[in-house]
Amino acid sequence: MVGEEPRAMRRRPTQDRSRATVERILDAGRSVLLERGFEGASTNRIAAAAGVGPGSLYQYFPDKEAILDRVVERAVDDLEARITRAFLGSLRAGDDAVRGHLEALLDALVAEADLVRVLSQDRPRTVGRRRVGFARRIDALVAGALLAEHPDAGDVPVDAVAWMLVRTVEHVTISWVLEAPDVGREAMLDELTALVGGYLRRRWG
Amino acid sequence: MVGEEPRAMRRRPTQDRSRATVERILDAGRSVLLERGFEGASTNRIAAAAGVGPGSLYQYFPDKEAILDRVVERAVDDLEARITRAFLGSLRAGDDAVRGHLEALLDALVAEADLVRVLSQDRPRTVGRRRVGFARRIDALVAGALLAEHPDAGDVPVDAVAWMLVRTVEHVTISWVLEAPDVGREAMLDELTALVGGYLRRRWG
DNA sequence: CGCTGACACGAGTCCTCGGTCGTGTTCAAC
DNA sequence: GTTGAACACGACCGAGGACTCGTGTCAGCG
Numbered sequence: 001m002v003g004e005e006p007r008a009m010r011r012r013p014t015q016d017r018s019r020a021t022v023e024r025i026l027d028a029g030r031s032v033l034l035e036r037g038f039e040g041a042s043t044n045r046i047a048a049a050a051g052v053g054p055g056s057l058y059q060y061f062p063d064k065e066a067i068l069d070r071v072v073e074r075a076v077d078d079l080e081a082r083i084t085r086a087f088l089g090s091l092r093a094g095d096d097a098v099r100g101h102l103e104a105l106l107d108a109l110v111a112e113a114d115l116v117r118v119l120s121q122d123r124p125r126t127v128g129r130r131r132v133g134f135a136r137r138i139d140a141l142v143a144g145a146l147l148a149e150h151p152d153a154g155d156v157p158v159d160a161v162a163w164m165l166v167r168t169v170e171h172v173t174i175s176w177v178l179e180a181p182d183v184g185r186e187a188m189l190d191e192l193t194a195l196v197g198g199y200l201r202r203r204w205g
Numbered sequence: 206m207v208g209e210e211p212r213a214m215r216r217r218p219t220q221d222r223s224r225a226t227v228e229r230i231l232d233a234g235r236s237v238l239l240e241r242g243f244e245g246a247s248t249n250r251i252a253a254a255a256g257v258g259p260g261s262l263y264q265y266f267p268d269k270e271a272i273l274d275r276v277v278e279r280a281v282d283d284l285e286a287r288i289t290r291a292f293l294g295s296l297r298a299g300d301d302a303v304r305g306h307l308e309a310l311l312d313a314l315v316a317e318a319d320l321v322r323v324l325s326q327d328r329p330r331t332v333g334r335r336r337v338g339f340a341r342r343i344d345a346l347v348a349g350a351l352l353a354e355h356p357d358a359g360d361v362p363v364d365a366v367a368w369m370l371v372r373t374v375e376h377v378t379i380s381w382v383l384e385a386p387d388v389g390r391e392a393m394l395d396e397l398t399a400l401v402g403g404y405l406r407r408r409w410g
Numbered sequence: 411c412g413c414t415g416a417c418a419c420g421a422g423t424c425c426t427c428g429g430t431c432g433t434g435t436t437c438a439a440c
Numbered sequence: 441g442t443t444g445a446a447c448a449c450g451a452c453c454g455a456g457g458a459c460t461c462g463t464g465t466c467a468g469c470g
Contacts, residue, residue, distance in 0.1 A: 011446085015437070018447060039329075043428055053449040055430075064428060121328050124244075128326060132384070157396070160388045164377055164396045171376030172369055179337070183365045191362070191369045195404045202403045216416085220467070223417060248458060258419040260460070269458065 038122035243327035
């Protein structure tokens with residue numbers, strides 16, 4: 001259950017040339033991942049896409065997993081930053097606050113729909129671990145926001161509330177992006193706002 | 206976006222012996238899948254687990270995907286039956302109804318936790334397709350139940366409500382089963398009941 | 411029994427994959 | 441310019457995968 005250390009680089013790139021190589025490998029890894037999923041992200045394919053010999057991958061990474069791990073780490077970090085920014089940047093009051101958060105989050109997911117698709121559909125162990133870390137940080141963020149807005153926590157189990165809200169919002173929005181269901185964007189946002197807003201109001205009067 | 210026909214069997218088993226072989230193959234496929242995930246579910250492994258030559262698989266199935274497709278289909282059908290039964294079998298009134306449904310669903314998921322884990326974590330295309338069909342049928346079931354209980358639909362977008370509720374409940378319960386978070390079963394059920402119950406009451410007075 | 415098609419077997423084929431290593435090239439320090 | 445380390449290359453290796461096919465066994469029918 002504990003996350004292992006990310007495997008260190010085999011050799012630390014010191015010259016400009018090699019730093020550029022590592023960069024090309026990671027960029028290529030990202031494109032290949034987005035285009036063909038984890039299934040199709042073979043080392044040879046990544047090397048070819050990077051315009052690099054297969055052996056060059058192993059100058060800097062100990063194995064394939066380390067490459068994809070780094071690629072996913074970068075992508076998830078970007079996505080997390082985007083979401084955190086959206087979340088913090090949409091602070092209004094009451095129902096408006098909820099809807100603002102949701103709109104911002106949805107925009108972030110739509111903007112990275114390909115990444116969301118790959119990360120949600122294929123899912124090797126490495127992604128699982130990243131997702132857990134990601135989710136835990138968002139849990140904490142939301143719990144903090146709840147406490148800030150309602151310091152009179154009383155008997156409300158804030159952590160449980162935050163945990164549940166995060167799963168709810170995460171999956172409803174992601175499902176909407178991936179499934180493209182017969183539910184319009186506004187209708188979905190209306191209902192989700194009602195769901196979350198009603199719940200919060202109920203818990204805190 | 207359209208589901209393909211499930212590949213037909215290569216030869217239809219006519220004797221008892223061969224029907225038993227097919228059965229052993231599917232059972233073995235299920236065990237291997239649950240124990241080693243999609244990654245480790247190789248044809249050789251399934252054949253070995255079934256006590257059957259690798260070639261015998263291809264007497265009845267055109268390729269590996271067809272085998273796993275059938276295995277997943279069976280498992281999902283079982284799970285769906287379990288959930289549908291739980292859902293229909295827990296009809297009470299008001300908040301009690303909501304909580305009853307949730308408890309029943311949670312029990313069904315816990316009972317099949319291994320399957321839920323495999324189906325949620327690895328996810329080749331074949332599972333994706335099955336999941337969509339599954340989810341759509343549950344959507345319809347819930348929408349029907351909502352309409353039955355509140356024939357005065359008024360301006361409530363019942364389909365959108367059902368769609369959202371299904372995603373919400375699905376993911377919160379599955380996450381709880383898989384993550385084993387710091388949230389007790391009762392606390393989770395309390396909060397989820399409050400979330401769903403409050404929302405329904407708000408939408409229908 | 412004898413015959414025929416259904417069935418089972420498993421060594422073997424071909425392929426792709428992750429990863430190595432010997433060789434050649436470029437860079438930087440002197 | 442020379443030298444040695446950093447870097448890049450890509451043919452190659454062993455493992456394991458899906459799937460085939462020649463051979464042999466078994467069940468049912470005349």
